[in-house]
Every structure is written in structure tokens, then in C-alpha cells.
Amino acid sequence: MALNLSADGRWLSAGDFEGNINAWDLESGGPGIRLSGLGRQLAGLGVLPDHRTLISTGWELRFWDLPTQAQLVRIDLPTHSFHRGVLSRDGRRLAIGGRGYVAVWDTVSRRELLNLKGPSGFVQVLGFLPDNVSLVAASTEELRMWRATPILETTSERSRASN
Numbered sequence: 001m002a003l004n005l006s007a008d009g010r011w012l013s014a015g016d017f018e019g020n021i022n023a024w025d026l027e028s029g030g031p032g033i034r035l036s037g038l039g040r041q042l043a044g045l046g047v048l049p050d051h052r053t054l055i056s057t058g059w060e061l062r063f064w065d066l067p068t069q070a071q072l073v074r075i076d077l078p079t080h081s082f083h084r085g086v087l088s089r090d091g092r093r094l095a096i097g098g099r100g101y102v103a104v105w106d107t108v109s110r111r112e113l114l115n116l117k118g119p120s121g122f123v124q125v126l127g128f129l130p131d132n133v134s135l136v137a138a139s140t141e142e143l144r145m146w147r148a149t150p151i152l153e154t155t156s157e158r159s160r161a162s163n
Contacts, residue, residue, distance in 0.1 A: 002042040002056075006049075007089040013054060015042030023047065023054060023066060033066055044085020044096065044126075048107060055107065057085030057096050063110065073110060084126040088133075095135055097123025102137050102144075119144045 002015040013023040019038025023045075035054075044057040053072070054064040059082075061075040082096040087107070094105040102118040105111065119142035126137050134147045 002045045002085070004045040004047070004087075006047040006051075007087070007091070008049070010051060011047035011054075013045040013047060015045050015056060017041045019058070021045065021054070021056060021064075025051075033069055035064055035069055038062075043082045046085070046087035046091075046094065048087070048091040050091075053107075055085075055087065055094060057082055057094070061094070061096075061105070061110075075110065082123075084123045084137075086126050086128060088128040089130060090132045092132065093128065095126055095128065095137075097126045097137050099123075102126070102135070102146075104135065114146075116144075116146060 001017060004013045010025060010027045011023060012026055013021060015021045019040045019042055021035040022032050024032040040059050042056055042058045046055050052066050054066055056062045056064065060077055062071055063073040065072050082098040084097045086095050092107055094107050096103050097118055099122050100118050100120060102116040102123060103112055104114040106113050118137050119139040121139035121141045123137050124139055128135055134145065136145045
């Protein structure tokens with residue numbers, strides 16, 4: 001199961017053991033959105049700061065467009081499932097943790113940035129610190145912490161405008 005409140009408190013999302021996702025825009029108070037049929041347990045959910053994109057993690061990463069309820073992208077992950085998934089507060093990074101493994105993804109490019117040796121056993125708790133680059137992962141056996149370098153822009157409007 002997965003439960004997430006977006007960093008700004010606007011979106012509440014919940015996922016169940018069958019892969020069904022419910023999301024509510026708490027600001028508008030409108031009816032909830034239901035994404036169903038994933039068929040697998042969810043490890044994490046998060047709504048990006050654009051308020052349009054929801055990311056679900058489990059056996060794969062999925063990016064969803066909330067207004068249309070359409071799946072934008074599906075990325076199959078290695079054969080082992082991930083037990084936790086969490087977004088950085090700024091929405092730029094997604095961390096997923098499994099058995100002895102933590103990966104950090106860039107949500108803009110949708111590419112894996114870091115592949116880290118996680119704590120022994122299954123990651124039970126995973127979280128970014130408020131600086132958006134420090135990451136903590138814990139299992140029942142061990143706690144690990146990393147500080148990743150800030151994400152550098154791969155494409156910049158500024159650099160294109162100056163050419």
C-alpha cells in the first residue's frame with residue numbers, strides 16, 4: 001500500500017495492494033480520480049509540483065496525467081520489486097528502494113541518476129531531507145544516508161537563448 005500527501009499539501013494519493021490508485025485535489029474539493037487495473041502492489045506515489053503528473057512505483061515506474069487519467073510513460077524496473085518510493089520536496093528526484101538497493105531518478109528526464117547500495121534487507125523507510133539532495137534509507141537492520149550532488153540542468157532555455 002502507498003499513501004502520499006504532496007509537498008504543498010494539495011494532492012492526497014492512495015494506492016492499494018491490487019494497484020488501484022485514488023487521488024484527490026484537496027484544494028478544489030472536486031471528485032477524486034481513480035486509476036485502476038495495474039494488478040500489482042504499489043510501493044510509492046507522488047504528485048509533481050505541476051499538479052498534473054502522478055508517479056507510481058512498484059514493479060515499474062509509471063507517469064500519469066491526472067486531468068486525462070492517461071498513462072504517459074511506463075518504465076520496467078529490474079526483476080525485483082521496490083518496496084518504497086518517495087519524491088523530493090521539489091519534485092525533481094524520485095528515490096526507490098528495494099532489497100539492498102536504492103535508485104535515484106530524475107523526474108524531468110525520466111532517467112536513473114544514481115544506483116546505490118542500500119541498507120541490508122528490504123528498505124522499510126525512505127526519505128529526502130528538506131535540502132532535496134540528502135537521502136535516508138532504513139531497513140530493520142541498517143540505516144544509510146547519502147548526499148547527492150544537485151541536479152544540473154541538461155537543457156537550459158538560457159543557454160539556447162544565448163546562442
